[in-house]
Amino acid sequence: METTRIDTRFAACKAQNRPALVTFITAGDPDLDTSLAILKAMPKAGADVIELGMPFSDPMAEGVPIQLATQRALAAGQTMQKTLDMVRTFRQDDDETPLILMGYYNPIYSWGVDAFVKEAKEAGVDGLIVVDLPPEHDDELCLPARDQGLNFIRLATPTTKGKRLDQVLKNTSGFVYYVSVTGVTGSGALDADAVADAVSTIKDHTDLPVAVGFGVKTPEQAKAIGKNADGVVVGSVLVNAILDSLDEEGKASDGTITAVTSIIEGLAEGAKAAKA
Amino acid sequence: MTTPSQDSNTPVAPNSLAAGPDDRGFFGIYGGQFVSETLMPLILDLNDAYEEAKKDPAFHDELAYLHKHYVGRESPLYFAERLTEELGGAKIYFKRDELNHTGSHKINNCLGQILLAKRMGKTRIIAETGAGQHGVATATVCARFGFPCEVYMGATDVERQAPNVFRMKLLGGNVNPVTAGAGTLKDAMNEALRDWVTNVDNTYYIIGTAAGPHPYPAMVRDFQSIIGREVKSQMMEAEGRLPDMLVACLGGGSNAIGLFHPFLEDESVKIIGVEAAGKGLDTEEHCASLNAGKPGVLHGNRTYLLQDDDGQILEGHSISAGLDYPGIGPEHSYLRDSGRVEYVSAGDQEALEAFQLLCRTEGIIPALEPSHALAHVMKIAPSMDNDQIIVMNLCGRGDKDVFTVGGHLGVNLTE
CATH class of the missing domain: 3.40.50.1100 (Rossmann fold)
Incomplete structure (x- = not known):
């Protein structure tokens, strides 16, 4: 398929000898305007690739931080249309930062797969991560998305072994997202050596960049993981920062945007030092 | 002794209603x-x-x-004589899985x-x-x-x-x-x-x-199909023929598919599943996925789900906590679309009335879940002939529900 912003950005980071910093927030958390402002501020703070969560009522693979972020977004009235419109607005000022929509299949299925991939591409989305679509169901969304020029980024996990790894990689494009722990997002203790081994195994099977996520919280971890990985994914620590910044009524405060960007700045420093 | 393997290995014709799922797990x-x-x-x-x-x-x-x-199977197939007289129509049998150890199927x-x-x-x-x-x-x-x-x-x-x-x-x-x-x-x-x-x-x-x-x-389904297999042989013994109708309640639908599955190829047997209509299908407080939901993906399967226009899953409501789920087993979705099984609904109030009727006429305190199935039997049995036979799955007993029912009847048992 054609080269996407994701391919270009990972290649650029590689040329700079550093891992890409991939940052996640939930669209519409804690409200649409604040979320859009955070989204726009992320590249300047050091985000190389952005994952924007499509809120879903039943986020089975998420730990408490992203569950709460999802609930905040839905309570504030976030919809799929608003999420796509956020991407459109973001693209007016930024035509280079790759943007990936991440979530669960039902809101997309409800929208209609063909219409969704068309509108997502047109809005400026570069890739999709859909947690509950394993390669067994590539015909559902992965292949229609690829035909539309969207990368379909697959998660590989510690349970993805042997022949299954090739099956998982088969229709994956953009990059491979290695889930560093068995567990939900934001959980578990990172074992940098085990992650390095896993990344190296995946790299024996593919030329795609490998990004690592689930449990990266600090600049030190970003540095340690980024030593072997092509990308470092952070999410829970950012949505926790949003939560901590809210006022007594649960609304965004003056500090909400900088609460997120200051963490991204620190993580970007950590990532930059990874391969030095 | 009949083991589950013998019956479940009975060949079914390709493409028959009972043949699913396919290799990828689809009905x-x-x-x-x-x-x-x-x-x-x-x-x-x-x-x-x-x-x-x-x-x-x-x-x-x-x-x-x-x-x-350990469980006490097989569970009896019981002719509910007084209830049959009371309703005045089809002969009503109960498959008494409420007598199982732990009180349900x-x-x-x-x-x-x-x-x-x-x-x-x-x-x-x-x-x-x-x-x-x-x-x-x-x-x-x-x-x-x-x-x-x-x-x-x-x-x-x-x-x-x-x-x-x-x-x-x-x-x-x-x-x-x-x-x-x-x-x-x-x-x-x-x-x-x-x-x-x-x-x-x-x-x-x-x-x-x-x-x-x-x-x-x-x-x-296979583990629950012992219900339907027992009914089949018990009914042959009791009446020498298959029943005319099967009725069961559905939350996720395991007791229903357990009763229905062995009968799917028996065209003479009409099959009815009863969902919980809660406070009414025209309100948001029900859990009738097959009657008021649309297909979607949740908890590992595609099936009928209660959801809003944006694909967000809604909360179900029923007086019966066991029916209070916004989805339904995928085989029921398939059987709904194929038309082999008819899916109807009964509300909180109807279930409460059925609950009390069964207590009085048969000396059986049913769970609120099968009380929904019974509510439909009460509607349909009087219009059927005396020589017709209904089998209803009495899938749970009501000891657990007496506090809830007491609350709805204005009797507080907790003080």
Whole structure:
């Protein structure tokens, strides 16, 4: 398929000898305007690739931080249309930062797969991560998305072994997202050596960049993981920062945007030092 | 002695209604394996283990022994003479799975799955529960086989089903209240999946209904189909012919598919599933996925779901916590679309009336779940001929519900 912003950005980071910093927030958390402002501020703070969560009522693979972020977004009235419109607005000022929509299949299925991939591409989305679509169901969304020029980024996990790894990689494009722990997002203790081994195994099977996520919280971890990985994914620590910044009524405060960007700045420093 | 293997291995014609699921776990477009990659290898292993167990006579022998001596199967097929007279129409029989050990059909499935967990060398059991019947059945088999047991239960349900929470604790189960979402069954299922994804090496997840990723819908159906197989032979003995109609209630639909499945190819048998209409299908407070939902993907399968226009899952409502789930087993979705089974609904009030009628006419206190099935029987039996036969699955007993019913009838039993 054609080269996407994701391919270009990972290649650029590689040329700079550093891992890409991939940052996640939930669209519409804690409200649409604040979320859009955070989204726009992320590249300047050091985000190389952005994952924007499509809120879903039943986020089975998420730990408490992203569950709460999802609930905040839905309570504030976030919809799929608003999420796509956020991407459109973001693209007016930024035509280079790759943007990936991440979530669960039902809101997309409800929208209609063909219409969704068309509108997502047109809005400026570069890739999709859909947690509950394993390669067994590539015909559902992965292949229609690829035909539309969207990368379909697959998660590989510690349970993805042997022949299954090739099956998982088969229709994956953009990059491979290695889930560093068995567990939900934001959980578990990172074992940098085990992650390095896993990344190296995946790299024996593919030329795609490998990004690592689930449990990266600090600049030190970003540095340690980024030593072997092509990308470092952070999410829970950012949505926790949003939560901590809210006022007594649960609304965004003056500090909400900088609460997120200051963490991204620190993580970007950590990532930059990874391969030095 | 009839073992489950003999009947379940009866060949069915290709493309027949009873032949599903296909190799990918689909009944038509419903079912599948919509789970995260971390779980995918686990459910593939489970599928292999179940396929092997199905072929192993020792597995079926052990299950049959436990059914007879631990559960008390076969459960009676009972002619409800006074109720039949009262309603004045078709002859009404009850399949009395409420007499099973633990008080409902849930034990049929839990025994099958715990034997499978043992075969697979798993050492820890998790389960979700709504009303607590599946949680009690799971804690029971865990006690019987010496497994640690973690039950996830919505915080709201923990409050309103206190007797079952206590039962689970007595049986050695650990009840984890789930506060996410509205704190009901779907939230409990999310949390059980989160546990499973975290404890992949040692943990077996006993799903309580015929839903979830393949192979669960087919496996749970197979374990529950003992209900329908027994009915078939008991009815031949009692009446020398098949019944004219089967009726069962549906939450996730495991008792219903267990009764229906062995009869799907018997065209003369009309089959009716009864969903919970709660406060009415024209309100938002019901859980009639097949009557008022649309197809979507949740908890590992594609099926009819209660959802809004943006694909967000809605909370179900029913007076009966066991029916309070916004989805339905995928095989029911398939049977709905094919037209083989008719799916109707009955509301809270109708279920309460049916509950009381059965207490008075037959001396049986039913659970609120099958009270919904009975509410439909009350509607339809009087219009049928005296020589016609209805079999209704009386899938649970009502001891657990007396507080709820008391509350609705203005009697406070807790003070």
